[in-house]
Every structure is written in structure tokens, then in C-alpha cells.
Amino acid sequence: MFGQRLRLARKRAGLSMQALAERVTPxxxxxxxxxxxxDKMMPSSSVLVGLGKALGVSLDFLLGGQVEALESVEWRKNSTASAQDRAMAESIVIEKLEDYLAIEDILDMHPAEDPFAALRVDMVADEEAIDAKARDVRREWQLGIDPIPSMTALLEDKGLKVIEADLPERINGLACHVERAEGAPTEVIVVSRHTNVERKRFNLAHELAHRIITETGNAALKKEPSMHRFAGAFLIPREHLEEEAGRNRHGMTWIEIMRLKRTYGVSAAAMLVRLGQVDILSKSAVEYAFKTYARSWRREEPEPIGPGEGFAAFEKPQRFERLVWRALGEEMISPVRAAQMLGLPLSVVERDIRGPRDQ
Incomplete structure (x- = not known):
């Protein structure tokens, strides 16, 4: 494990073995x-400290004992993301997972049973069947047809680990299977803190789709477009959208689309696509929109939902933070350890332990 961590940290720093050797003291x-x-040799303690300093990583990262490997990594990145970007993202994820899995162990928490097993399929007949599957999941989880306040909270409730991190600019997120040194494997979804809430919600629904529809079993249905279709149907149910927008519209104003995207917490482009999928707008109307006034929507979000506004106020991972405070409250970890896990100053943690005091 140490060898894997060292190699990852070196790639993250963009160094060759020779370049790293020249930086290390001793x-x-x-x-x-x-x-x-x-893993043919272990460094001395002094060299280990020197490697950590040269690479800008903690000894906890180099010697961590929770995460054996990240398997089946699926990236949400653009075409310019480099190997160094990926190494940076993986190392950030491992650092956060080490703390997440450690706090679960401290609290003696065991993985829940697979919440998707009864819903999972490996074949869908057509796009309407994908929409029907999204309805099935909502019905099984008793979500109704209203907009979902927080995809993050929903997935955390279903046993997935959702992590928000400062990923490299060219990577929006990733999903992977985590092999542990000890204990059962787990799954994690990572989203970039810099991704707007519209894309973040859609990405999370897309990851849910991968856990519900493992394969389309249909050569006419490509996998990734099918995942997009499920995400749109899950976030924007046909019945609710028809109530909001009406049926068989001849056209739609810009301001209506902006209102709808805020109603469901999705991008304007995703909203426009969904309007076409459920035949509220014709295929030709959607195509015309993307050639004219919506031409830039896939690159730049119009009227973005601001930080702390609407859905953005709820679309934050909370489970890990709750577990840390629980362990602290039960005196299973120290305030110093809690501050390190939460990335907060010790003074802030101590203040929140005792609560506000009169001046």
C-alpha cells in the first residue's frame, strides 16, 4: 500500500523518480x-518525513491503512484533464476517505445492505422504459413527483458516500468502488466543490442511474445517453413537468425555461432537453433553440443558481460531518482530531463544543 501511495503522490506532484530523489532530504x-x-523496501523514518515534505502530503496519506485501492474509477472530466489531474484527484479522494472510513470504524458502523438490489436491471427496451424505471425508483422510495430537495442527502440516506472536494479544475467528479485493507468494500461518489449546483445534481442523478441500470442490453441504446435520460426523468418527472409547463406547447419563452430550471434545480440545457423528451416541445423546437438562443447553454449556464440560494443551500454532503460531531460528543475522538477531520481551526471546534457564551 505504501508503494501505491508514494507513486500516486509523485504523479500528483508531476515528478519523475529522479526529480523526487533530488528534492528529498536526507x-x-x-x-x-x-x-x-x-514495496521492495521501506524508507527510514527520516526519509519518510522527507518524502512527505517533498511531495506536500501528510504521513497519514503515505501510511494510511483504510483504503487499499480505488477500483472501477469513472471520471467526470473534460478532454484536457491530464494524468497529473487524475493523480491529484485520486489522492484528494483517498485522504478524505481515510478519515471517513476511520470515523465509521470508531463508531462501529457497518455497511448497509445494497439498497439498489431489488431495483437493479441489466436490460431496458427503449427510452420510455428508462423513464418508467425512474418512476419505479421514485415510487419504491416514496418520493412522489415533486422536485427532490437534495440529491446528496438522498444518496447518503441510501448508503452511498458522497464527498465534495476541491478537485482540479478540469475534473468535475468521479465515482469508484473502494477496496479496503480490512472490512467490506464500499462505494463513493465525489463531486467538485467548484461545480455549479445544476450540474452537480444532474451528475448525482447520473451516478444513481449507473447503480440502477447496469447495462441497457440494447444496441440501440448507448449507455451514457441512457444514464442521462434516467437522470432527467428522475429529477424532472413527466407528470409534474406537464402540470408546471402544460402539454404540447407551440413554443416557450426564455423566462419560462429559467423558471423551470430553478424549479427542478437542473441546467437550462437539461431542462430544454427534457421538455423535448416528454413532447411538451417538439423535436424541431428543441433543435432550433440549441441552434439559436440556447447555443451557448451547454458551455455557460444562463441565470445560474447562486451559492446558498435555492437548491444550492441543501446540496451539500452532511453525513461525514455528523459522524465526526457524534464521535466527538461521545468523547471517542479528541477536539484536535475532530478539527483535523473537519478541516476547521481548533478554536472553532472548541467554540462549537461549548456553544455561545455570554460576553
Whole structure:
């Protein structure tokens, strides 16, 4: 495990073995670093500290014992994301997962049963069947047809770990299966803190789709477009949208689309696509929109939902933070450890332990 962590940290820093060897104090050879990464040799304590400083990572990261490997990583990135970007993202995720899994162990929490097992399918006949599957999931989870206040809270309630992190600019998020050194494997979805809430909600619904529809079983239905279709149907149920927008519209004003995107917490482009999918707008009307006034919507969000506004106020992971405060309240961890896990100053944690005091 140490060798994997060292290799990842070196790639994150964009260094060759020789370049890293030249930075480390006390000095080591590139050959020694090669042996460290192959787990053929362990560095001395002084060299270990030097490696951490040279790479800008903690010893907890290099020696962490919770995460064995990130498997089946699915990236949400643009075409310019580099190998260094991916290494940076993976190392950030591992650091956060080490704390997340550690706090679960401290509280003796065990993974829940697969919440998707009864709903999962590996074949869908057509796009209408995808919409029907989205309705099935809402019905099974008793969600009704109203907009979902928080996709993050929903997925956390269903046993998925959702992490928000400062990922490299060119990576919007990732999902992966996590193999642990000890204990049952788990799954994690990671979203970038810099991604707007409209895209964040859609990405989370897209990840849900992957856990419900493992394969389309249909050559006419490509997998990723099918996941998009499920995400749109799950976030924007046909019945509710028809009540809001009416049926078989000849056209729609810009301000109506802006209102609808805020009603459901999705991007304007996703809203326009969904209006076409349920035949409120014709295919030709949607195509015309993307060629004219909506031409830039896939690149730049019009009238974005601001931080702390509407859905943005609720679309935040909360489970990990709740677990840390619970462990602190039960005196299972120290305030210093809680501050490190939460990324807060110790003074803030101590203030929140005792509550406000009269001046």
C-alpha cells in the first residue's frame, strides 16, 4: 500500500523518480524510490518525513491503512484533464476517505445492505422504459413527483458516500468502488466543490442511474445517453413537468425555461432537453433553440443558481460531518482530531463544543 501511495503522490506532484530523489532530504537515490514504490523496501523514518515534505502530503496519506485501492474509477472530466489531474484527484479522494472510513470504524458502523438490489436491471427496451424505471425508483422510495430537495442527502440516506472536494479544475467528479485493507468494500461518489449546483445534481442523478441500470442490453441504446435520460426523468418527472409547463406547447419563452430550471434545480440545457423528451416541445423546437438562443447553454449556464440560494443551500454532503460531531460528543475522538477531520481551526471546534457564551 505504501508503494501505491508514494507513486500516486509523485504523479500528483508531476515528478519523475529522479526529480523526487533530488528534492528529498536526507538524500536518496532514484533507485531507492523505485524500490519504495514496488514495496521492495521501506524508507527510514527520516526519509519518510522527507518524502512527505517533498511531495506536500501528510504521513497519514503515505501510511494510511483504510483504503487499499480505488477500483472501477469513472471520471467526470473534460478532454484536457491530464494524468497529473487524475493523480491529484485520486489522492484528494483517498485522504478524505481515510478519515471517513476511520470515523465509521470508531463508531462501529457497518455497511448497509445494497439498497439498489431489488431495483437493479441489466436490460431496458427503449427510452420510455428508462423513464418508467425512474418512476419505479421514485415510487419504491416514496418520493412522489415533486422536485427532490437534495440529491446528496438522498444518496447518503441510501448508503452511498458522497464527498465534495476541491478537485482540479478540469475534473468535475468521479465515482469508484473502494477496496479496503480490512472490512467490506464500499462505494463513493465525489463531486467538485467548484461545480455549479445544476450540474452537480444532474451528475448525482447520473451516478444513481449507473447503480440502477447496469447495462441497457440494447444496441440501440448507448449507455451514457441512457444514464442521462434516467437522470432527467428522475429529477424532472413527466407528470409534474406537464402540470408546471402544460402539454404540447407551440413554443416557450426564455423566462419560462429559467423558471423551470430553478424549479427542478437542473441546467437550462437539461431542462430544454427534457421538455423535448416528454413532447411538451417538439423535436424541431428543441433543435432550433440549441441552434439559436440556447447555443451557448451547454458551455455557460444562463441565470445560474447562486451559492446558498435555492437548491444550492441543501446540496451539500452532511453525513461525514455528523459522524465526526457524534464521535466527538461521545468523547471517542479528541477536539484536535475532530478539527483535523473537519478541516476547521481548533478554536472553532472548541467554540462549537461549548456553544455561545455570554460576553
Amino acid at each position: 538524500s536518496v537515490s532514484a533507485q531507492a524510490i523505485s524500490k519504495y514504490e514496488a
